[in-house]
Amino acid sequence: MAALSERVSHLEAMAGESEVAHSASPVVEGEQFWALTGLQSRLGDHPATADGAVMMVGSLTLPDGAPVAWQQGAGTSGMWETDWSDQAATFAALGHPVRLELLRQILSGVHATAELAETASLGTTGQLHHHLRQLVAAGWVKQSGRGSYEVPATRVVPLLVCMVGAER
Known part of the structure; x- marks a missing residue:
């Protein structure tokens, strides 16, 4: 019974995340967390990303027609200790x-x-x-x-x- 309860809790948590992901991020070929999956696959064992990483990325066309593409990322190691x-x-x-x-x-x-x-x-x-x-x-x-x-x-x-x- 405990295992079933744990599994239901896990599924409910996933359903809540899915609702947020659906409304907040584009889906690529059915994969909701495509950017996150890509980031996680690149982390590897590099010391700068041992504790994780954050990233912002975007590709758009401004209303005046100018294209803009940019990405920036940083390892989170030591981020909590900085001012x-x-x-x-x-x-x-x-x-x-x-x-x-x-x-x-x-x-x-x-x-x-x-x-x-x-x-x-x-x-x-x-x-x-x-x-x-x-x-x-x-x-x-x-x-x-x-x-x-x-x-x-x-x-x-x-x-x-x-x-x-x-x-x-």
Whole structure:
């Protein structure tokens, strides 16, 4: 009876994971955890990944037609012992609705400050420049010319991963 109870508990746990996986990740040829399976197969016995690894990966086309593909990974060995406060400013820059809207607008193809200023939800020109400075300082945005901004290709997928990770 104990074995049956354990098996039912295991199946219930798997069913719960399956529901989350179905709604949160694309399925490739019927395999729900294809990215996870690939990561686990690459871990091997390398010391940097002895405790595991995390990875973000993405391939997309921006609304302006520009293709973006990026992957980044890190071993988790020693991650619990490091000071995470160094990343606070990077996350804080995303903590304002106007900055998120700015990022969305820039990724959608609106790059010029004058065009961004036409969007009423972004506030006054002074407020717009304040928010742009915060995003530039955190590395989410870079100036691509006088009065023109872009999200660096190396930040597009991490930004979208943060957005997906913030969903509840």
